[in-house]
Amino acid sequence: MELFLQQLANGLVIGSTYSVVAIGFALxxxxxxxxxxxxxxxxxxxxxxxxxxxxxxxxxxxxxAMVAGAAGAGVVGFVLERTVIAPLRxxxxxxxxxxxxxxxxxxxxxxxLIVGPDPVAYPALLPRRFIDIGPVALTVRQxxxxxxxxxxxxxxxxxxxxxSYGRATRAIAERPDVAAAFGVNVARIxxxxxxxxxxxxxxxxxxxxMLYGSASAFVGLLYGLKAxxxxxxxxxxxxxxxxVVGLAIGIIEALVTGYLSSSLRDAAAFFVLIGVLYFRPNxxxxxxxx
Amino acid sequence: xSELLRVTDLAVSYGSVPAVDGVSLTIEPGELxxxxxxxxxxxxxxxxxxxxxxxxxxxxxxxxxxxxxxRLRPHEIHRLGIAWVPExxxxxxxxxxxxxxxxxxxxxxxxALVDRRIAAMFERFPRLRxxxxxxxxxxxxxxxxxxxxxxxxxxxxxLLLMDEPSLGLAPKVVRDVFGLVREINKMGIAILMVEQNAxxxxxxxxxxxxxxxxxxxESGQADEIGRKESVQAVFLGGHA
Numbered sequence: 001m002e003l004f005l006q007q008l009a010n011g012l013v014i015g016s017t018y019s020v021v022a023i024g025f026a027l028x029x030x031x032x033x034x035x036x037x038x039x040x041x042x043x044x045x046x047x048x049x050x051x052x053x054x055x056x057x058x059x060x061x062x063x064x065a066m067v068a069g070a071a072g073a074g075v076v077g078f079v080l081e082r083t084v085i086a087p088l089r090x091x092x093x094x095x096x097x098x099x100x101x102x103x104x105x106x107x108x109x110x111x112x113l114i115v116g117p118d119p120v121a122y123p124a125l126l127p128r129r130f131i132d133i134g135p136v137a138l139t140v141r142q143x144x145x146x147x148x149x150x151x152x153x154x155x156x157x158x159x160x161x162x163x164s165y166g167r168a169t170r171a172i173a174e175r176p177d178v179a180a181a182f183g184v185n186v187a188r189i190x191x192x193x194x195x196x197x198x199x200x201x202x203x204x205x206x207x208x209x210m211l212y213g214s215a216s217a218f219v220g221l222l223y224g225l226k227a228x229x230x231x232x233x234x235x236x237x238x239x240x241x242x243x244v245v246g247l248a249i250g251i252i253e254a255l256v257t258g259y260l261s262s263s264l265r266d267a268a269a270f271f272v273l274i275g276v277l278y279f280r281p282n283x284x285x286x287x288x289x290x
Numbered sequence: 291x292s293e294l295l296r297v298t299d300l301a302v303s304y305g306s307v308p309a310v311d312g313v314s315l316t317i318e319p320g321e322l323x324x325x326x327x328x329x330x331x332x333x334x335x336x337x338x339x340x341x342x343x344x345x346x347x348x349x350x351x352x353x354x355x356x357x358x359x360x361r362l363r364p365h366e367i368h369r370l371g372i373a374w375v376p377e378x379x380x381x382x383x384x385x386x387x388x389x390x391x392x393x394x395x396x397x398x399x400x401x402a403l404v405d406r407r408i409a410a411m412f413e414r415f416p417r418l419r420x421x422x423x424x425x426x427x428x429x430x431x432x433x434x435x436x437x438x439x440x441x442x443x444x445x446x447x448x449l450l451l452m453d454e455p456s457l458g459l460a461p462k463v464v465r466d467v468f469g470l471v472r473e474i475n476k477m478g479i480a481i482l483m484v485e486q487n488a489x490x491x492x493x494x495x496x497x498x499x500x501x502x503x504x505x506x507x508e509s510g511q512a513d514e515i516g517r518k519e520s521v522q523a524v525f526l527g528g529h530a
Binding site: 133164167168170171174177178179180181182183184185186237238 | 318336341342343363364365368369373374380381382384385388389392393394396397401441445
């Protein structure tokens, strides 16, 4: 029972990061109708932007790192939208897919050129201490990561449900033509959406860099793959569905690690994907265009 | 009277297939005009082109005798006072009824005004007030059509484009919808409606166009058009 609760908590911590990255994928896919293969590497850029900022201003720690992470990732995401996604809008889906894949390769190898191909140490930012919650022991960093990601997810949910622009974002996701005909500037909302997705990923990346104490130019792949699976498993109809699946995948991975073997951990998400798509091809919570 | 909308020699194609071929029409403030035509005659294409959602191959669309709508994007056209009741409702099915209505007022910066207009819609359609927090996709066809019409009215348009508002509705609901069309028109809102239900449409309209394979083949006062033998044969089943 103790192992179960401990792994449940560990799973929620990493699952919350999957959720944040997955929401970025889902926003780009439903609103801009693009599979943004550069998203995981925008996440990676955010991680290094935070790293650079803490090196510059070591006294301010986590907060300045998160602001820098959001800014760095946000700039890359915005430029990507303006230079690659927007010009290819309305063309074949394959073209934006190849375009964002190209940007992903440039970002990865560009960063590897600057920082080297090997992982580098990430500053601690928060004290190395444990917090006991009943039978469960978590590090301060784990708790912080979960809190930060949960806050981001809460803000996204609040944005898409409670604000005028957020409602317009969902309206575009479901019926872009009708939204445009009701006064929504689709191009503008697309820019805001990518900016939002990228900045969130940047913050989450700083948090996860701190959590594991390392950063790498190729860190995006792992999170990107898991997040992409989360979106496919959930379906794109409800952003909250993607969030829940992110947390669930994190928990399943942690339980597999705890009870079976850590070498099976990365396979777990794929088993979930195959299982869900076999029975519900449109995802657990349904998809548009279905 | 100064004209509200003038369409001149409009031609729209899908790839190399012409859908609308040289259509001209006008509508004056407060009028209710109807375009009658069968499936595939080009009715929806005309509406979507007016909204800026389709780019024509040729022709002109002018609002108030001056504004060239072809230079504007859809959201800019909407802000000039044009609203849309799409074919088959096309509500945002995953959003609640009240969120659908709020989006109808997206372009209006005065949100308190939007709230007042939504309250007025709930006054007119008590059913929608009861269901305001349900997702729109869960409503019946007739209720969805009420939402679609209310959504279009929230922006207080000058011109309402209605695309087959009677499509797929029960006969009793169809009569309600046409009653509502007349009511909206009496409020001073000009309406351009496309329909297959010629009998009902001709009863509320003051002017009618007949569209066949992308071209207007007849136009005139609604009651005169209704008496024409060709129209009766095609649209009214031969016995009006």
